[in-house]
Amino acid sequence: MPVLVINSNVPSDRVEQSDLLQALSKAISQYVLVTLNLGVPLSFGGTEEPAAYGTLLSIGAISPSQNKNTSKLVSDILQAKLSVPPKRFYLSVRWLCLLV
Template structure:
């Protein structure tokens, strides 16, 4: 999968009250949207990489987050007075 950094955007919201599995221990929820390129194999690799980052940088165990993957059409994104 080709990743062009100029098209990558990350939004982090800290200190959001969240209950996961009945506790308020550190947890996370993320959504990853792509214009093409997602499939079960790619999603699995991305999930593992993101899990590693969440665990090492934010101390969120791999068992305490969900990721939602969504593959979109180019025409679903507007940018620079047009669509992709």
């Protein structure tokens, strides 16, 4: 199951969190765990304007094209729902290989 964690300095009282969770879940996968950490003290590029940082963990490899597409989908949602410009968002994509 993929896991998406979003940290942002946008205050939680300015966000319809349920709507944001649903949009992010739909963008990533039907089976994804999404966690929002809003109102986090965060400086990006030396300013405290709206910004966000995300981590996406997945079991199995994520191709460069999937990475680019997923990053754009998440960035578009954060711009629409949190007013975080794409240049003030960073997504770290990691994949886990399970050995059984």
